[in-house]
Amino acid sequence: MAVSPLVVHPTDALQNPLQNARSVSSPLKNASSAQASSNGTPLPTQVAPNAAAAIQTASLDLAEQLNEEEKRKYVKGKKLGEGTYANVYLGFLRGDSSQLVAIKKIKIQKEYTEGMAPDAVREIKHLQELSHPNIITLHSVFSSKDQNLNLVLEYLPLGDLEMLIRDTDRVKYGAADIKAWMGMLTRAVWFCHENFVLHRDIKPNNLLIAADGEVKLADFGLARSFSDPYKPMTANVITRWYRPPELLFGAKHYSGVVDVWSVGLVFAELVIRTPYIAGDSEMHQINLICQAIGTPTEENWPGVTKLPDYTVEKEVVPLRGRDHYMAMFGTVGYEGVDLLMKTLTLDPKKRITALEMLKHGWWHKDPKPTRNRDLPRKSGGQSQEKLGADLKRRPGVVDEDRGSKVSRKLDFGAAQ
Ligand code: AMP
Numbered sequence: 001m002a003v004s005p006l007v008v009h010p011t012d013a014l015q016n017p018l019q020n021a022r023s024v025s026s027p028l029k030n031a032s033s034a035q036a037s038s039n040g041t042p043l044p045t046q047v048a049p050n051a052a053a054a055i056q057t058a059s060l061d062l063a064e065q066l067n068e069e070e071k072r073k074y075v076k077g078k079k080l081g082e083g084t085y086a087n088v089y090l091g092f093l094r095g096d097s098s099q100l101v102a103i104k105k106i107k108i109q110k111e112y113t114e115g116m117a118p119d120a121v122r123e124i125k126h127l128q129e130l131s132h133p134n135i136i137t138l139h140s141v142f143s144s145k146d147q148n149l150n151l152v153l154e155y156l157p158l159g160d161l162e163m164l165i166r167d168t169d170r171v172k173y174g175a176a177d178i179k180a181w182m183g184m185l186t187r188a189v190w191f192c193h194e195n196f197v198l199h200r201d202i203k204p205n206n207l208l209i210a211a212d213g214e215v216k217l218a219d220f221g222l223a224r225s226f227s228d229p230y231k232p233m234t235a236n237v238i239t240r241w242y243r244p245p246e247l248l249f250g251a252k253h254y255s256g257v258v259d260v261w262s263v264g265l266v267f268a269e270l271v272i273r274t275p276y277i278a279g280d281s282e283m284h285q286i287n288l289i290c291q292a293i294g295t296p297t298e299e300n301w302p303g304v305t306k307l308p309d310y311t312v313e314k315e316v317v318p319l320r321g322r323d324h325y326m327a328m329f330g331t332v333g334y335e336g337v338d339l340l341m342k343t344l345t346l347d348p349k350k351r352i353t354a355l356e357m358l359k360h361g362w363w364h365k366d367p368k369p370t371r372n373r374d375l376p377r378k379s380g381g382q383s384q385e386k387l388g389a390d391l392k393r394r395p396g397v398v399d400e401d402r403g404s405k406v407s408r409k410l411d412f413g414a415a416q
Contacts, residue, residue: 035355070142074152076103085119085221090155100155101139103150117222120149126197126223127151131403134188134210136218156216158209159378161266165204165273170379175332177376178270178364181207182263183216188217189263190354193256196227200237202262204269211374226255235309236261240285241278245296246348248286251310257351264343287313293344294319303345321345335362 075097077090086104093099106120127138135267140152161181164171185207200222208218222237232252238244244255244261252331268276277292279285290296295316296304304310325337334342342352352360363369 008346025098057167060270069143070140071144071150073140074101074103083219083221086151091152100157102153102155104151104153105144106151108146108148118251122223123220124149124151126192126220126225129383130192130195130197132188132191133214134184134216135191136216150341153218154207154210154216156210156218158206158211158213160209161207161215161270162204163378164284164376165211165269167191171376174367175336176367176370178267178332179367180372180375181270182267183363184215185217185263185266186354186357188215189256189259190358192217192223192260193354196225197223197370198226199223199255199259199338200240201242202259203265204244204266207266209377213377214410215376217223229253229255233367240282241265241275243285243303244348245286245289245346247305248282248289248309249296249304249307251348253308254348257348258352260351260354260357262355263357267332267340267343268329271332286311290317291344292320293346296346301350304347306320333362333365335360335365 020258040181054279060377073094074091075094078094080088080090080102082088083104086106089103089105091101091103093101106117124138124141127136127238131137137154138151142150142152144150150359164173185202186307189199189202197220199217199220202217206217224233226233230253233251233254235247235250236252238247238258242262242265244254244258247258267278277285277288279288291314294300295312295318296310297312298317306326322337322341325341326334329337329340339352340359341362342360343357345351
């Protein structure tokens with residue numbers, strides 16, 4: 001049976017006892033806003049100073065108590081990895097050590113002493129809104145010692161797509177596997193865009209793999225909402241190798257197809273098992289795009305020369321034809337190459353959207369996408385059971401500092 005990439009698998013989030021990201025942020029949010037309003041009405045201004053102070057203390061106590069309860073639900077274990085703005089630890093539910101989680105502890109950033117680091121705010125805000133089998137689940141959020149923020153995320157034990165791509169000696173895969181991974185990635189991106197969220201950092205290293213082989217889009221630290229088309233956005237997003245030409249030329253208004261370009265480059269990389277356009281500076285990246293795809297000009301992209309940072313070398317490289325792509329990426333077949341070319345279209349107005357990608361004919365052509373359980377896995381990984389047992393032997397606690405200061409009041413609703 002052909003697997004339609006439009007099929008969205010039922011999420012297990014509702015049955016999952018850990019799934020309470022919404023309930024975590026909302027009680028804290030309510031608690032923090034309670035001093036202004038318990039029913040949406042602003043408090044009268046003439047509240048006696050003592051009464052106002054008492055209300056404030058009560059609401060802080062409630063926020064602290066809720067935070068404490070949330071924190072106590074989890075036990076933190078060994079470090080799993082380190083990102084730019086967080087350390088990630090393995091953890092489990094205190095009442096059930098077989099329920100593993102990843103606890104992402106946001107590093108204190110000196111420049112944000114007055115508030116939360118924007119990456120963390122973005123990650124929480126967007127992950128709270130997005131519940132999809134191909135997007136990492138945010139189970140909970142709590143603050144710990146020194147008001148450190150901790151994100152409790154779904155634990156994804158099988159590494160990421162980058163590990164599989166790079167391990168050419170031990171990991172063998174073919175067109176059916178690529179189709180399965182690309183289907184999962186495209187559904188995740190389509191779902192983000194349906195919900196007006198741009199991810200803005202799609203790359204193999206942000207595509208984590210669950211125990212059942214499901215690929216999950218992670219790291220929403222650069223994500224933002226794009227519901228207002230007139231609002232300018234920063235062009236300085238997306239890891240350079242996966243950054244589309246409109247951002248390299250400094251466009252301030254862009255859409256979901258910036259992510260589609262990155263998806264196209266992940267597709268290319270899955271096939272050739274090395275990054276397709278890997279510049280070592282922005283100018284170099286533009287030059288490599290010109291070489292690999294063709295020089296952006298007014299003929300193939302009306303208006304491109306008006307973009308703030310438009311610069312290309314004098315010698316114009318004509319757009320590469322289908323034969324060029326077939327020679328390089330032919331293992332995914334004619335239809336696969338057609339889809340790839342549509343994602344790597346220079347002019348964002350002509351580039352395929354995530355929804356159109358899902359309707360492309362490639363998904364229904366042979367070979368069928370590999371079933372999750374048959375997908376290649378990273379070699380030498382520790383089993384989930386083994387990790388669970390290790391954790392049981394060496395339990396840590398999320399935060400020893402019981403007397404920590406008043407917990408940070410969380411209100412992600414207003415964050416950008
Ligand atoms: P990040 O800051 O999201 O890039 O995470 C840093 C590293 O921590 C990643 O490269 C992974 O090795 C690991 N990691 C992050 N999230 C998870 C997760 N949900 N499950 C397992 N490992 C993770």
